[in-house]
Amino acid sequence: MIDPPLQSLAKEIKQVIAREKDVSKATSLSSGERELVEHIWEQTNLRNGDNVERTRAYMEYYQKHTDIHWALLAHLVSRNAGWSMTDLRGELLPRLLTPQVQKDYFLFLERGNWLIFRDAYPQLLLYEESARQQTNLFHLLPHFQVSVFTQAIWNQFWKAGDRELLAVGLIINEQQHLEEQVMKDEIYQKSVLGTLPFTFQELLSLNQILFPCEGDVQPLRLVGENVSHFASLTERISLGKRLYALLFRDLSILESVLGWVSRQPHTGSRKDFWPHLFHDVKESVPGKPYQKRVEGCQLKPGAKRIYSPELQHAWKRVEQALPIERDWYRDRSVLSFLRIREMSAPSHMGEVYCRTLEKIELAVIARGKIFGT
Incomplete structure (x- = not known):
């Protein structure tokens, strides 16, 4: 039997679909509404220029509207996207990936980051204006090409104030949006998703979402999740829900993560969270074969830190083509994704991430012995 909140949401979706059929977008706005949509x-x-600006925008929004949990989760996941982007120009991955593959991976990550922000940020700003005016303005969401499912989620939140339902609904929406606009795109299917390096990346567990936690222990404790089967929509939604539960169902983790993000601006360099291992200035001598540097989450004696550049020094801004306008919502089966299982114990990712670094180092060293680089 469907839960009462989900029953109510299913009814809300039907109402949104009916309204969309009856209302003409071209003639339904007052002058004030048109000005708001344009603004x-x-x-x-x-705010959608690059990963650094998007990530900052999410955090600034959450600091003003702490009831919108998704904004903090988006900020943290966007930080991780930035670190993945700069890894492609850092010390290690350029020794394993060709310049073209590096660029393809960056464009894939950047496209997804850009699309999600373009879809989500208007929703956040419209809620902000609704709260300011103390009136529901979500009838304007179709003018931002927002899914009928997500329109219903916001209407439900306005009525009931269920922060968790809103957050999970937005997780589902953004992953469905990503699926339609990026994962099914033939360009990315050929250049990234169907390539050997993408498989290689998953085998090395390079895809990890890390939440640094402020505290007295150095290096900073990391919690988070491994990303496996990124190409699977179901797995990405499940990952988002696990990350949400990790962050918002344990107050001590939430407070320690907030402490760190409030203190440390996002640059895209992994130096942001582990300066004992990473530096945004290249310290190694150019042209020398790579030697193993990391052991037990520490640098070996005399070893130089691993180069991890700031994002705005690593990559230029990208001009993006507008997405195809289409609604991903098909039927109410998607409501089954809205449930969150009981939270498991926090995943302590520091040692996992260090083992990953050591695996990559070994791959770099092996390649150097084969190709003499």
Whole structure:
């Protein structure tokens, strides 16, 4: 039997679909509403320049609206996307991946980061204006090409204030949006998702979402999750829900993560969280074969830190093509994704991440012996 909140949401979705059929987008707006829609698009485009700016925008929003849990989760996941982007220009991966593969991976990550922000940020700003005016303005969401499912989620949140349901609904929406606009795109299927390096990346567990926790222990404790089967929509949604539960169902983790993100601006360099291992200035001598540096989450005696550049020094801004306008929502089967299982024990990722680094180092050293680089 369907839960009462989900029953109510299913009814809300039907109502949204019925309204969309009856209302003409071209003639339904007052002058004030048109100005608001234009202003929100302007602000969205302004903040959607690169990963650093998007990540900052999410955090600034959460600091003003702590009831919108998704904004903090998006901030943290966006930090991780930035670290993945700069890894492609760092000390290790350029020794394993060709310049073209590096660029393909970056464009794949950047496209997803850009699309999610373009979809989500207007929703956040419209909620902000609704709260300011103390009136529901979500009838304007179709003017931002927002899914009928997500329109219903916001209407439900406005009525019931269920923060967890809203957060999980937004997780589902963004992953469905990513699926339609990126994962099914033939360009990314050929250049990234169907390639040997993508498989190689998953085998090495390079895809990890890390949440640094502020505390007295150095290096900073990391919690988070491994990303496996990234190409699977179901797995990505499940990952998002696990990350949400990790962050918001344990107050001590939430407070320690907030302590760190409030203190440390996002640059894209992994130096942001582990400066004992990473530096945004290249310390190694160019042209020398790579020697193993990491052992037990520490640098070996005399070893130089691993180069991890700031994002804005690593990659130029990208001009993006507008997405195809289409609604991913098909039927109410998607409601089954809205449930969160009981939270398991926090995943302490520090040692896992260090083992990953050591695996990559060994791959780099092996390649160097074969190819003499």
